[in-house]
Amino acid sequence: MTLNIRKTAVWVEETLTEMGKSIDPPTRKAVAVAVIANPFADQYADDLTPLMDIGAELGAMLGDRCVAALGIAPEAAESYGKAAMVGENGELEHAAAILHPKLGAPLRKAVEKGAALVPSSKKMGGPGQDLDVPLGHKDAAYVRSHFDGVEVRMNDAPRRNEILVAVAVTDSGRPLPRVGGLEHADAEGKDGLR
């Protein structure tokens, strides 16, 4: 059961002004998505190891693509997130198998370091459905300016026997952060929290 990718997509969005205020430098988010065949569609399997291995491959591939799309050095990444949407012939646990055991390590390599938990979400869904990928600071989860999210959506995926897997990386926080809390400049980045 190897990785069968039907399509991929990479989005980059940048915000240059908000509420009439100029954002300089602009905030930028990248999201990379792979639409893959679900090897366990329509069947129950106790052992989900093949999906975990697929997660490892996708963590590296999608993480690298986000960093490349932002045109930054890996260490310039500031926040990240991951999510998966499973087509209706699959099971929510398939998303968990892809996202949690093995996807994180190669993603952290792609963004250099990454001491913080990679925030995640998962759902069952179909073509045209929104998937909101949560974002958090990659080295210090409490950095409040970097709590965010980014929406992905593909009109033709995931089909019933597919899984849509998304990884997001940014080089910035929200456009106009002003709700206090720990700031990026003050983060130690040792314990993944502060």
Add this chain to the structure above:
Amino acid sequence: MPKVILRKTMTLVEEIRHEFGPPPDKQLQRCAAIAVIKNPYAGNYHADIEAFMEDLKPLGLKMAHKALAALGGDKAMVEGYGKGSIVGVDGELEHGALWHVPGGYAMRELLDNAASIVPSTKKVGVAGARLDVPITHINASYVRSHFDAMEVGLNDAPRADELVFVLVMTTSARIHARVGGLAAHDIVGKDGLR
């Protein structure tokens, strides 16, 4: 003359490897470059809007360059194109038509052999509205394998007083194109049609 005030941009690159048929040697890439700007005419009827097309030309060129760069930068790779606009609800459909000259000019200026009319679509919509941007072959509109479309949209645009402008470039035919008609290798290439 109103200024072009850019709030955000987005680029999206899709790579399609197969759609459940035999994967062809060449994968299809579709790229959309999107810009969200303030609609200088929102809220009122303005008789004279035509001059704004001239103001939009630099933005069009910038977006065309961005789309080409996202596809790898080689002009010769681009085989299909299209454009579109979404007008926020305080604007008028006619404001979307302002994209015809700067959008089409930009891609035809940049690409060699771009003889075809750039197919287009437009609508009035709210934030989150989706636009299906039509695509045809850049050199001969009748090439049947290259009739395609790409869905785009942004969750936070257009706001009521904004315009979303889109340029799309693609690198090949539909992934499993097989419904006959004029083939790309039979193009005469003189009139933009055949």
